[in-house]
Amino acid sequence: MRVIVADHPLITHKLTMLRDKTTPSSTFRTLTDELMTLLAYEATRDVRVIPHRIETPVAPTEGVVLAEPHPLIVPILRAGLGMLDGLLRLMPSAETGFLGMVRDETTLQPSVYAERLPANLTGRQCYVLDPMLATGGSLIAAIEFMFERGATDVTSVCLLGSPEGVAAVEKAVADRDVTLVLGALDEKLNEHGYIVPGLGDAGDRLYGVAG
Ligand code: PRP
Ligand code: URA
Numbered sequence: 001m002r003v004i005v006a007d008h009p010l011i012t013h014k015l016t017m018l019r020d021k022t023t024p025s026s027t028f029r030t031l032t033d034e035l036m037t038l039l040a041y042e043a044t045r046d047v048r049v050i051p052h053r054i055e056t057p058v059a060p061t062e063g064v065v066l067a068e069p070h071p072l073i074v075p076i077l078r079a080g081l082g083m084l085d086g087l088l089r090l091m092p093s094a095e096t097g098f099l100g101m102v103r104d105e106t107t108l109q110p111s112v113y114a115e116r117l118p119a120n121l122t123g124r125q126c127y128v129l130d131p132m133l134a135t136g137g138s139l140i141a142a143i144e145f146m147f148e149r150g151a152t153d154v155t156s157v158c159l160l161g162s163p164e165g166v167a168a169v170e171k172a173v174a175d176r177d178v179t180l181v182l183g184a185l186d187e188k189l190n191e192h193g194y195i196v197p198g199l200g201d202a203g204d205r206l207y208g209v210a211g
Contacts, residue, residue: 001170002179004042005161011038015159015183019199028205029082032131035159035183036086043157043181044091047071048125069124070094076101076130076142077114078210079202083129083157094127099145101138108193110138112145122150131202133161133182134195136168143173152177159183159202162195 017023018031049064070093075084077100088094100114118124126146133139133156143154154177156169161182169180186195194200203210 001173001176003166003170004179004181005185006039006042006181006183008038011035011183014038018159019197021200023205025205025208032082032159032206033086036083036129036157037090039157039159039181039183040087040090043087043127043155043179044071046125046155046179047091066091066093071125071127072097072118072121073127073129074099074117074142074146076128076138079131079206080129082202082206083131083159087127087129087157099128099142101141103134103138103193105192108135108137110141112141115145117146117149120150121146122152124151124153126151126154128154128156130156131159132195132198133158133165133169133180134189135162135193136165136172139165139169140172143169143178147176155179155181157181160195160198161185162189163187164189165195 014031014035018028048067050067052063052065054063071091073087073094074097075081097117101110101112103110128142130139139156146154186198188196190196
C-alpha cells in the first residue's frame with residue numbers, strides 16, 4: 001500500500017479551521033469540500049488517461065482524456081458525502097457508488113446499512129472517500145467490498161488518519177494495489193476510538209448529531 005500524507009500549508013491551514021470546535025457546520029462543509037479538491041491533486045495522480053488528438057486555434061496537438069471505464073467515486077455515508085462534490089467537480093464524468101456504513105461506538109465494529117455499487121468493478125479505478133480513518137475498520141470493510149466485486153485499483157482519501165488505522169489498513173490489504181491519501185496523520189486514537197487531536201465526529205459536525 002502506498003501512503004501519501006499531503007504536505008501543503010494550505011491544507012494544514014484548512015485542517016486547522018476544520019478541527020476548531022467553534023467552526024460551525026456550514027463552514028465545516030465548505031472546508032471539507034475545499035480540502036477534497038486540494039487532496040484530489042495527489043489522489044488522481046495515476047488516474048488512467050488515453051491520448052486524444054485535438055486542434056487548437058493555432059495547431060493540431062495531442063492531449064489526453066480520461067480512459068474508459070471512467071473512475072468510480074465511492075463516498076462512505078454519512079461523512080464521506082461531504083467530500084463527494086469536491087472530487088466530482090474535477091472529474092465530472094466519474095460515476096458514483098454509495099456505501100452506507102456505521103461504526104458501533106461500543107465495539108468499534110463497522111456495519112453496512114446501504115449499498116449501491118456496480119456489481120462488477122473489474123477494470124474500474126475506485127476512489128473511496130471518508131474524512132476519518134480511525135481504527136480502520138470501516139475503510140477495510142469498504143475496500144474488501146470493492147475487491148470482492150473485482151476492483152483491483154483502489155485509492156482512499158481521508159482528511160485525517162491515525163497511525164493505528166493506517167497500520168490496520170496496511171495489514172489488511174497486504175500487497176494489493178491500494179493508495180491512501182491523507183490530509184494529515186494525527187497522533188493516536190483515544191480510549192473511545194477517536195482520533196487525537198482529530199476533529200470529533202465528522203458526520204455530526206457536517207450534518208448535525210444523528211439520533
Ligand atoms: C465515522 C467515519 C468513518 C468511521 C471511522 O463514521 O466517517 O466512516 O467513523 O472509524 P473507523 O476507522 O474506526 O472505522 P461513523 O460510523 O461515525 O458514521 P457517520 O459517517 O454516519 O457519522
Ligand atoms: N469517527 C469520527 O467521526 N471521528 C473520529 O475521531 C473517529 C471516528
